[in-house]
Amino acid sequence: MIFPAQLHQTADGGIVVSKLDEMINWARSNSLWPLVFGTSCCAIEMMSAADAKYDWSRFGFEVARATPRQADLIIVAGTIVMKMAPVLKRLYDQMPDPKYVIAMGACTISGGPFFYNTYSVVKGVDHIIPVDVYIPGCPPRPEALLHAMITLQEKIKHETYFGKTKEPGK
Amino acid sequence: MSLLGEDIVTEEGEFVINIGPQHPSTHGVLHLKVWLDGETIKKVQPHLGYIHRSIEKMSESLSYRNFIYATSRMDYLSAHINNQACALCVEKGLQIEAPPRAQVIRVLMAELTRLSSHQLWWGCTGLDLGAVTPFFYAFRERELIMEIMEESCGARLTQNYSVPGGVMYDIHPNFQKRTKDVLKQIKAKYQEYEDVLTGNVIFEQRTKGVGYISPEDAVSFGCTGPTLRGSGVSCDVRKWFPYDGYDKVQFDEVLQTGGDCYARYMVRIGEMKQSVSIIEQLIDNIPDGDFQAKTKMVLKLPKGEFYQRVETARGELGVYIVSDGAASPYRIKYRSPNFSNLSALEHMAVGSKIGDLVAIMATIDLVIPDVDR
Amino acid sequence: MTNEEIKQSVSALFPGVTYDETGEFLTILISPAELRPVMKALRFNKEYNFDFLFCLTCIDWKTHLMMVYHLLSRKHKHNIVVKAKIADIVNPEIETICDIWQTANFHEREVYDLFGVKFINHPDMRRLLLDENWDGYPLRKNYVDENMISI
Numbered sequence: 001m002i003f004p005a006q007l008h009q010t011a012d013g014g015i016v017v018s019k020l021d022e023m024i025n026w027a028r029s030n031s032l033w034p035l036v037f038g039t040s041c042c043a044i045e046m047m048s049a050a051d052a053k054y055d056w057s058r059f060g061f062e063v064a065r066a067t068p069r070q071a072d073l074i075i076v077a078g079t080i081v082m083k084m085a086p087v088l089k090r091l092y093d094q095m096p097d098p099k100y101v102i103a104m105g106a107c108t109i110s111g112g113p114f115f116y117n118t119y120s121v122v123k124g125v126d127h128i129i130p131v132d133v134y135i136p137g138c139p140p141r142p143e144a145l146l147h148a149m150i151t152l153q154e155k156i157k158h159e160t161y162f163g164k165t166k167e168p169g170k
Numbered sequence: 171m172s173l174l175g176e177d178i179v180t181e182e183g184e185f186v187i188n189i190g191p192q193h194p195s196t197h198g199v200l201h202l203k204v205w206l207d208g209e210t211i212k213k214v215q216p217h218l219g220y221i222h223r224s225i226e227k228m229s230e231s232l233s234y235r236n237f238i239y240a241t242s243r244m245d246y247l248s249a250h251i252n253n254q255a256c257a258l259c260v261e262k263g264l265q266i267e268a269p270p271r272a273q274v275i276r277v278l279m280a281e282l283t284r285l286s287s288h289q290l291w292w293g294c295t296g297l298d299l300g301a302v303t304p305f306f307y308a309f310r311e312r313e314l315i316m317e318i319m320e321e322s323c324g325a326r327l328t329q330n331y332s333v334p335g336g337v338m339y340d341i342h343p344n345f346q347k348r349t350k351d352v353l354k355q356i357k358a359k360y361q362e363y364e365d366v367l368t369g370n371v372i373f374e375q376r377t378k379g380v381g382y383i384s385p386e387d388a389v390s391f392g393c394t395g396p397t398l399r400g401s402g403v404s405c406d407v408r409k410w411f412p413y414d415g416y417d418k419v420q421f422d423e424v425l426q427t428g429g430d431c432y433a434r435y436m437v438r439i440g441e442m443k444q445s446v447s448i449i450e451q452l453i454d455n456i457p458d459g460d461f462q463a464k465t466k467m468v469l470k471l472p473k474g475e476f477y478q479r480v481e482t483a484r485g486e487l488g489v490y491i492v493s494d495g496a497a498s499p500y501r502i503k504y505r506s507p508n509f510s511n512l513s514a515l516e517h518m519a520v521g522s523k524i525g526d527l528v529a530i531m532a533t534i535d536l537v538i539p540d541v542d543r
Numbered sequence: 544m545t546n547e548e549i550k551q552s553v554s555a556l557f558p559g560v561t562y563d564e565t566g567e568f569l570t571i572l573i574s575p576a577e578l579r580p581v582m583k584a585l586r587f588n589k590e591y592n593f594d595f596l597f598c599l600t601c602i603d604w605k606t607h608l609m610m611v612y613h614l615l616s617r618k619h620k621h622n623i624v625v626k627a628k629i630a631d632i633v634n635p636e637i638e639t640i641c642d643i644w645q646t647a648n649f650h651e652r653e654v655y656d657l658f659g660v661k662f663i664n665h666p667d668m669r670r671l672l673l674d675e676n677w678d679g680y681p682l683r684k685n686y687v688d689e690n691m692i693s694i
Binding site for chain 2: 036037038039040041043044045047048051052053066068078079081083084087091113114116117118119120121138139141
């Protein structure tokens with residue numbers, strides 16, 4: 001994305017004029033660092049999105065941190081079961097603000113293929129943490145994950161640092 | 171309640187740490203409590219169940235055609251081989267056999283799956299031990315194989331291609347030519363793999379002599395697959411109890427006698443070459459005919475018990491179906507290879523250092539959803 | 544060894560056992576009290592040498608529980624199944640065999656977790672897959688869970 005500013009030519013160079021909100025959003029959305037978190041099959045497609053063919057580091061997601069203290073984004077890839085739910089909540093709480101969540105795969109949206117007749121699966125990760133973007137699929141293709149990341153970047157660009165968040169499109 | 175739990179008892183000088191459940195090198199959600207004296211491991215206690223999705227209970231209310239999809243998600247890196255095991259077990263109960271074309275297609279897909287699983291294992295072993303380059307090299311080749319699968323089966327990772335009676339659809343007309351091109355590319359890369367990791371002096375020092383397990387202990391712990399073949403015990407199900415036409419192809423069972431991490435590593439490298447050789451033998455000789463045997467719409471197995479074993483990329487998978495004559499199984503038990511391989515982890519790791527624990531877990535090649543089912 | 548030879552020599556050592564040959568493998572039906580002597584004989588006698596326990600599970604038949612053990616002899620390339628019927632479904636108990644085959648350690652913990660069968664003299668009888676304070680044994684047929692959504 002091009003730098004969100006206007007250049008006013010003056011005698012000795014120029015002045016760049018922009019809104020503070022737009023600059024902060026531009027910086028935040030283009031360098032989201034995901035947390036290394038994958039429980040089951042969707043984690044393999046997440047690793048495929050990180051490799052050389054689909055390459056998520058083109059979008060700024062280069063550094064995947066192992067510790068939640070240094071991560072901005074948690075991509076929940078894989079089924080969450082009742083024993084894992086407190087662990088996920090603790091990881092989410094340890095992440096510093098601003099933080100975002102992508103729910104990847106059918107299991108995290110609603111329990112997915114494990115909805116009926118299971119006693120231990122949490123039917124949707126939004127029972128535990130608030131989710132920003134949902135990706136359907138079992139497992140979703142790496143291109144779907146990249147599409148979700150771009151959607152999240154669009155969502156971040158509509159945030160306001162001072163005042164209320166605008167709705168996208170208004 | 172403390173973070174570690176109330177059952178922790180330590181001696182003088184020992185302390186206990188948690189590894190996982192969220193950890194970059196545990197290959198899934200495995201929680202290990204490790205008793206340490208300095209950096210030396212005294213005791214390792216695995217805590218499982220963080221991905222226990224109750225697949226066995228769920229399968230008791232699904233039909234005999236439906237329950238196969240859940241096994242793709244169990245050991246997702248050998249998804250096709252898991253599906254093949256379930257299809258073969260139901261065929262055993264119905265006393266039918268898949269037509270020759272379907273058998274050869276299933277073997278080809280199984281060997282491609284084994285090859286892609288071992289490539290991912292190779293990349294992740296390098297990544298765990300600190301080398302990032304093998305990760306990108308391995309995924310480069312793996313993407314080629316996943317594209318072949320996507321063209322014929324419809325999905326990259328969880329294929330659901332085997333059904334009781336054969337395969338779901340016929341292979342794509344492009345399958346044979348594409349597979350031959352991909353094999354040519356993969357064979358040209360073997361030297362690169364040897365140069366990057368196998369002959370590397372740091373890698374050899376981190377894996378030789380580490381994580382030794384004797385053949386008797388490995389058999390007693392129930393290890394199968396490359397974990398057991400690294401200690402010199404012959405156990406390949408494709409040779410011992412052949413299925414789906416494996417007795418008609420020529421391949422060697424790769425055995426090493428070291429018993430340590432390096433031996434298990436060399437077994438898998440050898441198996442990749444054997445898989446390529448099996449595919450080359452079969453790719454031009456796919457028989458003509460049906461791709462699926464005729465079966466009824468609603469499958470009902472007669473009263474009794476049926477056990478089918480196959481060789482996945484990690485060991486022997488057993489599907490045990492107990493039927494009481496209804497349209498759903500009464501009880502299904504999956505004898506998963508990773509469950510037994512994991513129980514040998516403590517035996518291999520006691521006495522070594524923390525860095526060696528990572529090397530041991532990398533060469534046992536665990537996939538945790540298969541442990542928890 | 545063929546099935547007939549195994550039947551004859553096992554009956555000579557343990558006269559009370561019965562056999563079932565309807566399935567794929569020869570099945571030996573024993574009572575829980577003679578589990579340890581039979582298993583020790585199968586493991587350590589040179590003529591059997593069943594050194595590989597590859598499947599340990601339990602089946603809930605509503606009136607009783609059936610413990611199932613699948614054994615393989617690597618030397619003689621022979622598979623058999625041993626079954627022990629537990630009649631008490633309220634407090635089921637059976638002896639452990641994890642000192643004979645070390646793989647039984649995890650398998651028995653899993654059976655305790657999902658079926659409630661207690662293994663006497665097991666070194667670490669705790670739940671394996673579910674949370675420590677989970678209520679009930681899910682794979683039993685009389686398990687009721689209001690959180691479970693059934694079709």
